[in-house]
Amino acid sequence: MDNVIQMREQSPTWCAAGRLPRAGVAEHSRLGDLLELMGADLRDPPPGADRPIPVRQLHAGEALFHEGALAEAIHFVRAGTFKSFRTAEDGYEQVLGFVGRAEILGFDAICRGSHPTGAVALEKSSVYVVLLRDLGEWGQLVPEFEHMVHRSVSSALSNRCEMAGVMAAVAAEVRLSRFLLQLSRRMVAAGHSARRFRLRMIRRDIASYLGVAHETVSRSFSALADLGLIVVDQREVEIVDMDGLHAFSRNTRRHFDDVWANHHSRPAAATANARLAQPEAA
Amino acid sequence: MDNVIQMREQSPTWCAAGRLPRAGVAEHSRLGDLLELMGADLRDPPPGADRPIPVRQLHAGEALFHEGALAEAIHFVRAGTFKSFRTAEDGYEQVLGFVGRAEILGFDAICRGSHPTGAVALEKSSVYVVLLRDLGEWGQLVPEFEHMVHRSVSSALSNRCEMAGVMAAVAAEVRLSRFLLQLSRRMVAAGHSARRFRLRMIRRDIASYLGVAHETVSRSFSALADLGLIVVDQREVEIVDMDGLHAFSRNTRRHFDDVWANHHSRPAAATANARLAQPEAA
DNA sequence: CGATCAGTTGAAGGGTCTCAACGCGAGTGG
DNA sequence: CCACTCGCGTTGAGACCCTTCAACTGATCG
Numbered sequence: 001m002d003n004v005i006q007m008r009e010q011s012p013t014w015c016a017a018g019r020l021p022r023a024g025v026a027e028h029s030r031l032g033d034l035l036e037l038m039g040a041d042l043r044d045p046p047p048g049a050d051r052p053i054p055v056r057q058l059h060a061g062e063a064l065f066h067e068g069a070l071a072e073a074i075h076f077v078r079a080g081t082f083k084s085f086r087t088a089e090d091g092y093e094q095v096l097g098f099v100g101r102a103e104i105l106g107f108d109a110i111c112r113g114s115h116p117t118g119a120v121a122l123e124k125s126s127v128y129v130v131l132l133r134d135l136g137e138w139g140q141l142v143p144e145f146e147h148m149v150h151r152s153v154s155s156a157l158s159n160r161c162e163m164a165g166v167m168a169a170v171a172a173e174v175r176l177s178r179f180l181l182q183l184s185r186r187m188v189a190a191g192h193s194a195r196r197f198r199l200r201m202i203r204r205d206i207a208s209y210l211g212v213a214h215e216t217v218s219r220s221f222s223a224l225a226d227l228g229l230i231v232v233d234q235r236e237v238e239i240v241d242m243d244g245l246h247a248f249s250r251n252t253r254r255h256f257d258d259v260w261a262n263h264h265s266r267p268a269a270a271t272a273n274a275r276l277a278q279p280e281a282a
Numbered sequence: 283m284d285n286v287i288q289m290r291e292q293s294p295t296w297c298a299a300g301r302l303p304r305a306g307v308a309e310h311s312r313l314g315d316l317l318e319l320m321g322a323d324l325r326d327p328p329p330g331a332d333r334p335i336p337v338r339q340l341h342a343g344e345a346l347f348h349e350g351a352l353a354e355a356i357h358f359v360r361a362g363t364f365k366s367f368r369t370a371e372d373g374y375e376q377v378l379g380f381v382g383r384a385e386i387l388g389f390d391a392i393c394r395g396s397h398p399t400g401a402v403a404l405e406k407s408s409v410y411v412v413l414l415r416d417l418g419e420w421g422q423l424v425p426e427f428e429h430m431v432h433r434s435v436s437s438a439l440s441n442r443c444e445m446a447g448v449m450a451a452v453a454a455e456v457r458l459s460r461f462l463l464q465l466s467r468r469m470v471a472a473g474h475s476a477r478r479f480r481l482r483m484i485r486r487d488i489a490s491y492l493g494v495a496h497e498t499v500s501r502s503f504s505a506l507a508d509l510g511l512i513v514v515d516q517r518e519v520e521i522v523d524m525d526g527l528h529a530f531s532r533n534t535r536r537h538f539d540d541v542w543a544n545h546h547s548r549p550a551a552a553t554a555n556a557r558l559a560q561p562e563a564a
Numbered sequence: 565c566g567a568t569c570a571g572t573t574g575a576a577g578g579g580t581c582t583c584a585a586c587g588c589g590a591g592t593g594g
Numbered sequence: 595c596c597a598c599t600c601g602c603g604t605t606g607a608g609a610c611c612c613t614t615c616a617a618c619t620g621a622t623c624g
Contacts, residue, residue, distance in 0.1 A: 086443055092534045094450050096443060108443075110436035116443055139421070139428060146421060146428070153435050154393035160442040161368055161378060161390075161398055167449045167493055168376050172612075203571065211451045211493070213613055218572055234571070234621085252374045451613090454580075485603065495581055500604050516588095516603070 027055045031138070031145065034076055034128045037102055038148045048142040054129040058121040064105065067118040071109035073131045076152070077101050080125020081200040085208070086117045095208040097159055098122070098183075098201060101190050104152035122200040167211045170252050175210040176220040177249040180230065184239060195242065199235040224248075309337040313420070313427065316358055316410045319384055320430045330424040336411040340403040346387065349400040353391035355413045358434070359383050362407020363482040367490070368399050377490040379441055380404070380465075380483060383472050386434035404482040449493045452534050457492040458502040459531040462512065466521060477524065481517040506530075 032049030036042055042049070055078065058064060064075060067087060082099040096117055099105050105127065109115040130138070139146040162182055166175045188194045199206070207214035224230045229245045231238045239245055314331030318324055324331070337360065340346060346357060349369060364381045378399055381387050387409065391397040412420070421428040444464055448457045470476045481488070489496035506512045511527045513520045521527055 086446070088450075088534050089532055090534050092450070094446050096446050108436055108439040111433045111440060112436075116440050135432075136425065136429065140425060143418065143422060147418065150417075151393045153439065154390055157390040157435065157438060157442075158393060158398050160439075160445065163442065163446065164368070164376050164378050164449075167446075168370075168374070168490075202569090208450075211449055213451070214570095215572080215614085216612060219612095222572075250371055252370055252372050484601090496602095497582085497604080498580060501580095504604075 027057070028052045029055050029128065031142070034130075035144060035148055037078060037128075038076065038152060039102065040144050040148045042144075046142050046144045048138065048145070051138070055126055056129050057126045058124070060121055060123050062121050064119040064121060064127065065109075065115050067115060069115045069118075071106070071113050071115055071132060073129045074107050074110070074135065075105040075119075075127040075129055077103050077105060078126045078128055081122045082119050082125060083122055083201060083205055084117050084119050093208060095201075095205050097163055097209070098205075100186055104149075104156050107153055107156065163209070166209070168252065172210070172212045172216045173220045173223045174249060174251050175212065176206075176217065177224060177229070177245050179206065179210060180224075180237065180239065181245060181249055183237075184242075194239070196236075196238040199237060309339070310334045311337050311410065313424070316412075317426055317430055319360060319410075320358065320434060321384065322426050322430045324426075328424050328426045330420065330427070333420070337408055338411050339408045340406070342403060342405050344403050346401040346403060346409065347391075347397050349397060351397045351400075353388070353395050353397055353414060355411045356389050356392070356417065357387040357401075357409040357411055359385050359387060360408045360410055363404045364401045364407065365404055365483060365487055366399050366401050367487075375490060377483075377487050379445060379491070380487075382468055386431075386438050389435055389438065445491070448491065450534065454492070454494045454498045455502045455505045456531060456533050457494065458488075458499060459506060459511070459527050461488065461492060462506075462519065462521065463527060463531055466524075476521070478518075478520040481519060 029052070030049065031051040031053050032042065032045065034053055035046070035049065056064075056075075058080070064082060077099055079101060082105060084096045084099055084105070086094050086096060088094065099119070105119055106115060108117060110132070135149075139149065166178045166182070170178075183197065183199075184194045187197045203217050204214045207217045210217065212220075221230075221232050224245075225232050227244075227248070229239070229241045229248060231240055311334070312331065313333040313335050314324065314327065316335055317328070317331065338346075338357075340362070346364060359381055361383060364387060366378045366381055366387070368376050368378060370376065381401070387401055388397060390399060392414070417431075421431065448460045448464070452460075465479065465481075466476045469479045485499050486496045489499045492499065494502075503512075503514050506527075507514050509526075509530070511521070511523045511530060513522055
C-alpha cells in the first residue's frame with residue numbers, strides 16, 4: 001500500500017479510489033530519519049537517534065489539525081504537500097502558505113496552546129509527529145534536534161517574506177509569476193523539475209494566497225500563456241521561458257513595460273545571458 | 283542605491299540627527315531580566331539567570347541590522363518599536379511587520395546565516411542581544427531560556443496571520459481598520475491605552491504593510507474618521523467607537539453594507555471633520 | 565449518466581492607482 | 595530670527611485594473 005509514497009508527476013488517479021487504507025494510522029520511524037530528512041549533520045550519530053518517532057499518513061483533503069484545536073504536537077512533512085489556512089468569521093478562507101517536504105508545520109500553536117491556523121493535505125502525505133512533551137526533552141538531550149528545530153522555524157519565518165512578496169501591491173499577473181517561480185524553486189529543492197510540475201492546489205487556493213479573485217487567477221494564467229512565458233493545462237504547468245518569467249516577475253507597481261519590454265520586444269534584444277528556448281510549444 | 287551594504291552600526295550619523303549620544307553602546311543586563319521581560323516563570327530562579335547579557339540602545343531611524351548582513355545575533359525588544367522590511371530590486375520597500383516590546387527580531391536569519399530582512403528602530407529603542415554562539419549553549423544549560431525562545435518564535439510565526447489578515451483581499455478601509463485594531467491590541471499588551479495612541483510609523487510604511495498606495499491610506503483614515511469610528515490627527519489616533527470599528531473590520535470583500543449597517547443604524551455622528559482636540563502626551 | 569465542482573471567458577461596474585497640487589512641520593543655514 | 599528646503603500628510607481627477615455576476619465547458623465522482 002505504500003508503493004505510491006514518492007508521488008511521481010503523472011501519478012495515476014489515486015484519489016479516485018476512496019477505499020484507501022485507513023488514514024491516521026501511526027507507523028513508527030526513528031528520530032535519526034527525521035534528522036536526516038531535515039538535513040542535519042549526522043556524521044557522528046547523536047545519542048538519541050534511535051528513539052522511535054510516530055509517523056502519520058494522510059490522504060488528500062484530510063486535515064492534519066483544525067483551527068483552534070488543542071496543540072498536542074508539531075509536525076515535519078515527510079512527503080506530500082499541505083496548505084496552511086485560516087478561516088474568517090464570514091467563512092472566507094485565507095490561505096497562508098503551502099508547505100512541502102522537510103518543512104515544519106504547526107509550530108505557531110506553541111505560544112497559545114491551540115492552533116491559530118489549520119492545515120490540510122493537498123495530496124497523499126505523511127508527517128513526523130513530535131509531541132509537545134517530547135519537544136523540550138529531546139531538545140535538551142539531543143542538541144542536533146534542537147538545532148534542527150531552530151533552522152526549521154527560521155525557514156518557516158522566512159517564508160512569510162515570500163507571502164509578502166506575492167501579496168505586495170503589484171499586478172495580478174506579476175503575483176502569479178512570482179508564485180510560480182516560488183513553486184519552481186521548491187520543486188527543485190524537492191528534486192523535481194524546475195520547468196514542469198503539477199499544481200497540487202485548486203485555483204481558489206491560489207487566489208486566496210495571492211489575494212485576488214479566482215477568476216483573476218484564471219485570467220492571469222491565460223495572460224502568462226499568451227505572452228509565451230508558460231504553458232498551462234488545468235493543474236499542469238510548464239515554464240517555457242524561465243528568464244522571461246523572472247524578468248516579468250520583477251515588475252513592481254506602475255506601468256510595467258520598461259523591464260519587460262526590452263526582453264520581449266525583439267529576440268535580438270535579449271539580455272546577454274538570456275538564451276531563448278524554442279518559442280512555442282502550443 | 284543605498285550606500286550601506288554591510289556597514290556596521292557604529293556609524294554615528296546614519297540618518298539626519300547625528301548629535302545623539304553614540305548609539306550602539308553596549309550596556310549589560312542579566313539573563314534573568316530577559317526571561318522576566320518575556321514572561322517566563324521565574325518562581326524558582328534558573329541556574330544561569332545571572333549571566334550577563336548585552337543590551338543595545340538605538341535611536342529613531344537607526345538600523346538594528348541590514349538586509350543581507352551576516353547573522354551574528356538574535357534580538358529581543360526591551361523597549362521601543364521596530365519595522366521589519368525587505369527591499370525589492372527596484373527599491374520598493376515591503377514592510378513585513380512592526381515589532382514591539384517583548385518580541386523577537388532577526389530569528390529568520392538562522393537558516394541562511396544572513397538576514398533576509400532588515401530592521402530599523404522607529405523610535406528610541408533598546409534590545410537584548412543574544413549571540414548565535416550563545417543561543418545553543420544557553421538553550422542547553424537553561425531550559426527556561428529554550429522555552430522562552432520557542433514561545434517567542436511561535437508568536438512571531440503567528441504574526442504572519444495578522445499580515446495575511448490585513449493584506450487579504452478586502453477594501454482599503456477595512457485593511458486599515460484591522461491594522462488599527464492590531465495596534466490597539468498591542469498597545470494594551472504593552473500597558474498603554476487601547477483607545478488612544480500615537481503611530482510610530484509614517485503613512486508610507488503603513489501603506490506598504492497594507493499593500494496599498496500611501497494616498498489610499500490617507501483617504502482611508504479620512505473615511506474611518508468620517509464614519510465616526512476614529513479621530514485622527516497626523517500620527518495621533520483615537521478610537522471613538524471600538525465596537526463599530528470591530529464590526530467594520532469584519533467586512534471581507536463584497537459590498538460591505540450588510541454586517542455593518544445594522545450596527546450603525548443611528549445616523550452618523552458628526553460627519554464633519556472632528557479633529558482631535560489637543561494632543562497631549564499621556 | 566446526472567450532479568457537482570473546477571476552470572475559463574465575457575461584460576459591466578467600481579475601487580484603487582497614479583499624477584497632480586497644496587498645507588504643514590521640522591531641520592538647516594543664511 | 596526667519597526664509598528655505600524637504601519630507602510627511604491630505605485631497606482631487608482621470609485612467610485602469612480588478613471585482614462581481616453570469617454563462618459555459620470539461621473533469622470528477624457517486
